[in-house]
Amino acid sequence: MQFSPLIEEMIQALRCLPGVGPKSAQRMAMYLLERDRKGGETLANTLSRAMAEVGHCESCRTLTEEKLCRVCASGKRNHSVVCVVETPADMLALEQTGAYDGRYFVLLGHLSPLEGIGPDDLGFDELLQKLKDEPVEEVILATNPTLEGETTAQYLVELLAPLDVKVTHLAQGIPLGGELEYLDGGTLSRAFAGRRGFDQEASS
Amino acid sequence: MQFSPLIEEMIQALRCLPGVGPKSAQRMAMYLLERDRKGGETLANTLSRAMAEVGHCESCRTLTEEKLCRVCASGKRNHSVVCVVETPADMLALEQTGAYDGRYFVLLGHLSPLEGIGPDDLGFDELLQKLKDEPVEEVILATNPTLEGETTAQYLVELLAPLDVKVTHLAQGIPLGGELEYLDGGTLSRAFAGRRGFDQEASS
Ligand SMILES: [Zn+2]
Ligand SMILES: [Zn+2]
Numbered sequence: 575m576q577f578s579p580l581i582e583e584m585i586q587a588l589r590c591l592p593g594v595g596p597k598s599a600q601r602m603a604m605y606l607l608e609r610d611r612k613g614g615e616t617l618a619n620t621l622s623r624a625m626a627e628v629g630h631c632e633s634c635r636t637l638t639e640e641k642l643c644r645v646c647a648s649g650k651r652n653h654s655v656v657c658v659v660e661t662p663a664d665m666l667a668l669e670q671t672g673a674y675d676g677r678y679f680v681l682l683g684h685l686s687p688l689e690g691i692g693p694d695d696l697g698f699d700e701l702l703q704k705l706k707d708e709p710v711e712e713v714i715l716a717t718n719p720t721l722e723g724e725t726t727a728q729y730l731v732e733l734l735a736p737l738d739v740k741v742t743h744l745a746q747g748i749p750l751g752g753e754l755e756y757l758d759g760g761t762l763s764r765a766f767a768g769r770r771g772f773d774q775e776a777s778s
Numbered sequence: 779m780q781f782s783p784l785i786e787e788m789i790q791a792l793r794c795l796p797g798v799g800p801k802s803a804q805r806m807a808m809y810l811l812e813r814d815r816k817g818g819e820t821l822a823n824t825l826s827r828a829m830a831e832v833g834h835c836e837s838c839r840t841l842t843e844e845k846l847c848r849v850c851a852s853g854k855r856n857h858s859v860v861c862v863v864e865t866p867a868d869m870l871a872l873e874q875t876g877a878y879d880g881r882y883f884v885l886l887g888h889l890s891p892l893e894g895i896g897p898d899d900l901g902f903d904e905l906l907q908k909l910k911d912e913p914v915e916e917v918i919l920a921t922n923p924t925l926e927g928e929t930t931a932q933y934l935v936e937l938l939a940p941l942d943v944k945v946t947h948l949a950q951g952i953p954l955g956g957e958l959e960y961l962d963g964g965t966l967s968r969a970f971a972g973r974r975g976f977d978q979e980a981s982s
Contacts, residue, residue: 576870587817591821619822639782694857
């Protein structure tokens with residue numbers, strides 16, 4: 575015995591959401607059907623539009639439905655610094671500190687041989703080309719302080735070595751194994767201020 | 779600083795789901811956009827169809843996109859017993875025990891003066907009419923063992939008293955304050971077997 579076919583389909587579809595198991599999916603389906611049809615319709619419409627229209631910023635690769643994200647479209651950003659992050663959520667977390675006024679490059683992942691994610695998937699060529707077309711003074715590598723994040727940063731250090739650009743990383747102070755997007759603004763601000771060159775000297 | 783407007787709209791829309799706060803909604807949005815567009819599209823389509831097409835069984839009021847639910851449409855059910863439950867999920871939980879072969883009536887809620895839910899919202903008239911049109915021998919009140927569930931059952935006992943029908947409730951053994959849909963099948967089966975008349979005598 576199950577619910578009707580369409581309800582079962584809906585419960586199944588809700589399980590594509592991260593952290594949603596069979597029981598949560600059933601609870602969500604019952605809630606929407608019994609108490610919030612309006613909310614369910616809005617979710618369906620918004621989701622449908624977002625899946626179709628959200629692409630990537632032509633300049634920094636972050637997620638956006640516009641050609642250029644707001645940071646790249648802004649006339650007020652410092653063009654001499656580029657901060658490389660793994661995800662749009664990391665970029666948002668850094669923006670929310672208000673401690674940084676440069677630009678970004680979003681990898682949309684990290685190197686992970688196990689998951690089959692290599693340099694081609696992370697836009698490294700695009701980043702290199704960008705740095706050749708519009709030279710900057712400093713590239714800040716703000717990948718997550720995890721094994722994959724550090725590996726990705728190390729790979730980029732070598733890739734960028736031939737270029738005439740200072741390569742820095744965020745100051746220690748960001749906890750090991752942590753996820754950048756969940757850190758508080760104060761910690762992130764301090765990490766920006768204390769960023770160091772890969773030659774181990776203070777950059778400021 | 780926020781994500782782009784459409785992404786923010788999507789995060790907001792995901793919050794209509796029960797148990798989903800701002801951080802979970804953001805995580806879900808990023809996951810769908812970065813890693814599972816297909817899943818997001820399927821969810822949008824299914825949700826849209828379910829919100830539009832799922833209505834109520836014409837006979838027992840449970841949620842279904844068909845005129846009659848599978849239980850009501852089945853030729854194999856015992857028409858002399860009706861089991862009254864609060865929700866479609868409760869009905870499913872009872873069905874899954876395999877301990878019951880009668881029919882159901884789904885209240886789609888319980889009496890709750892605080893939430894403004896009265897007898898009119900729970901189909902009591904419909905139930906009465908049904909019992910007059912197609913007389914049954916027994917009505918099992920299987921509302922949840924909560925304050926609201928017990929109040930609802932008590933109200934129904936009085937409402938059904940004038941009719942020539944035995945009114946029973948599930949045996950104690952279902953824990954007080956518990957939610958019927960989360961109980962295991964064994965407990966529910968025993969509760970069916972041990973159901974008692976409201977006059978405190980065993981019904982079998
Ligand atoms: Zn951008
Ligand atoms: Zn039915």
